[in-house]
Amino acid sequence: MPGAHEGKGLGNKFLDDLRHADALIHVVDVSGTTDAEGKNTRGYDPSVDIAWLRSEIVAWIRGNLMSKWGSIKRRHIAVKATAVETLQNQFSGYGSTSVVVARTLDKLALKEPLEEWSGMRLPLFRLLLISY
Amino acid sequence: MVNAFTDEKFPTVIALNKIDHPDADKNIAKIAKMQDPNSIVLCSAVSEIFLRKLAKQGYVRYTEGSEFVDTREDLVADGDPDGGGLRELDEKAKNRIENLKDMVLYRFGSTGVNQVLTKAADILGLTPVFPVRNTTTFASGANDSKAVFRDCVLVKKGTTVADVGKKIMGDAPIAYIEGVGNTRVAEDQIIAVGKNDVSFMLFTSPTSVYSF
Numbered sequence: 001m002p003g004a005h006e007g008k009g010l011g012n013k014f015l016d017d018l019r020h021a022d023a024l025i026h027v028v029d030v031s032g033t034t035d036a037e038g039k040n041t042r043g044y045d046p047s048v049d050i051a052w053l054r055s056e057i058v059a060w061i062r063g064n065l066m067s068k069w070g071s072i073k074r075r076h077i078a079v080k081a082t083a084v085e086t087l088q089n090q091f092s093g094y095g096s097t098s099v100v101v102a103r104t105l106d107k108l109a110l111k112e113p114l115e116e117w118s119g120m121r122l123p124l125f126r127l128l129l130i131s132y
Numbered sequence: 133m134v135n136a137f138t139d140e141k142f143p144t145v146i147a148l149n150k151i152d153h154p155d156a157d158k159n160i161a162k163i164a165k166m167q168d169p170n171s172i173v174l175c176s177a178v179s180e181i182f183l184r185k186l187a188k189q190g191y192v193r194y195t196e197g198s199e200f201v202d203t204r205e206d207l208v209a210d211g212d213p214d215g216g217g218l219r220e221l222d223e224k225a226k227n228r229i230e231n232l233k234d235m236v237l238y239r240f241g242s243t244g245v246n247q248v249l250t251k252a253a254d255i256l257g258l259t260p261v262f263p264v265r266n267t268t269t270f271a272s273g274a275n276d277s278k279a280v281f282r283d284c285v286l287v288k289k290g291t292t293v294a295d296v297g298k299k300i301m302g303d304a305p306i307a308y309i310e311g312v313g314n315t316r317v318a319e320d321q322i323i324a325v326g327k328n329d330v331s332f333m334l335f336t337s338p339t340s341v342y343s344f
Contacts, residue, residue: 023252024144030160030174031153043155047163050146057142062134087137096141104137117133 015060019095026053065090073115083114143255146172147248152179152235173251175244176236182228183243190219192229197246199237201229258286259323263300287323294319 018024032044036052065072076086088101110117146167148160151174164172183201187194193202193216203226204215221229236243253260262281287296293309297319309317 018142021142023256024142025147025248025252026144027147027149027177028163029150030148030156030163031150032155032159033150033153045162046148046159047166050163050167054138054144058134058138061138065134087133091137091141094141096137100140101137104133104140107140108133108136110133 015057018057019093021095026050061091061094077115086114144171145248145251145255147244148172148174149177151240151244152176152232171251171255173244173248174240175248176232176240177243177245179232179236180243180245182232186221186225186229190217191221191225193218197242197250199241201233201237203229253286256286257289259289259291261285261287261296261300261323289324291323292319293317293321293323296323 026049028046028049030046032046033040033042034046035041035044036049072086072090075081076083081089083105084098084102087105088096088098091101146163148156148163150156151160160174180196183192183194184196186192191203193207194200202210202216202218204218204220205226207214207216207218261284263283263285285296285300287299297309309319
């Protein structure tokens with residue numbers, strides 16, 4: 001259901017269930033006979049479903065993070081935490097571990113310290129360039 | 133950062149289903165250009181269900197995940213007068229099997245359903261290990277069980293023979309570990325797909341381990 005991260009359909013319940021998964025299998029109807037709402041049709045472009053599921057997950061995680069980014073940053077500076085510690089605090093709810101967070105940061109190889117991430121737009125922009 | 137985290141925490145297999153539909157080809161081509169080809173598996177779930185049902189009812193011989201389906205006619209043609217004891221199929225089912233071979237099995241190598249799970253284990257860096265009680269019959273679990281390779285344990289890449297033994301056997305002491313042809317296997321040997329083919333390990337308790 002598009003808009004799941006805003007709670008549409010069984011959105012939040014669905015995203016909540018993802019947290020317990022180690023990997024996802026996205027079954028796509030490649031015949032184009034099922035549309036985004038699950039109705040029968042012909043000639044639907046299923047490639048958008050793949051991008052859409054991913055963007056829902058990203059929007060869900062980013063929304064949760066951004067809503068309290070100010071206080072996350074203040075705490076990060078106050079307790080002199082590492083980026084891995086601070087992010088793992090936020091991501092443990094998704095079933096993440098410090099190892100997963102450390103691997104993420106290693107791959108990104110960001111130069112700016114966490115307190116200078118401007119709404120995380122900068123690192124995000126760079127990543128989008130790499131993946132598309 | 134969230135994008136990268138999503139990649140790490142939620143690795144995704146894209147199972148492209150209904151590949152036997154006439155509109156599928158152009159959509160597969162489009163998606164293959166947009167996504168990492170290593171994350172894509174082509175499948176036909178309806179074909180897999182159909183073949184498993186026919187196999188269960190004794191109409192065909194079918195190995196799940198393979199491209200081979202034998203009917204009574206096929207086996208008779210191969211020189212088995214009894215046709216493997218299989219039942220005779222009606223015209224409709226015969227046609228459907230022929231179609232399924234052309235559109236799915238011979239084009240893509242399998243129905244792809246098992247491959248989805250193999251791929252998921254692969255992107256997670258897991259190696260499947262099949263614990264069996266008997267390394268001659270490959271039966272699993274309880275003594276009266278006839279199931280072959282019923283159980284599967286997934287272990288991380290780089291796991292050693294000793295780690296797997298501990299995972300399956302708990303803290304039971306291991307007397308020795310054997311491989312193919314009863315040769316001894318080192319405890320610190322890494323378990324890998326293909327590498328430990330038909331190798332097995334004997335522990336003091338009667339459980340043995342067979343791994344792929």
